[in-house]
Amino acid sequence: MVRSRHLREFCCTLQADAYAGFNQLYENGRIQEAACWAHVRRKFYDLQQAHASPTATEALERIRALYAIEKEIRGRPPEERHQVRQEQEPALVRLDSGLALEPVF
Secondary structure, X not given: OOOOHXXXXXXXXXXXXXXXXXXXXXXXXXXXXXXXXXXXXHHHHHHHHHHOOHHHHHHHHHHHHHHHHHHHHOOOOHHHHHHHHHXXXXXXXXXXXXXXXXXXX
């Protein structure tokens, strides 16, 4: 069980790893999870390895494209990074299968 006393008044977005113990923090919607792309990617990688999933393949290709964008804008001012993300990344985070990878900018 995660001790959430220090988060009692917190209501925003929390970036954390995929530790299942944090799930209780997100249950009432007061705290929104900002998942790490590396953890998301790992789940799709495992799915692809186990089942040769076309959805997982597509997700991995799009995550690779997101990483390329992030590499390109690394070190630029925050406003510029935000603008590039808004222009280039939204199309990459929605999969035709109905699965949506929602980024938090």
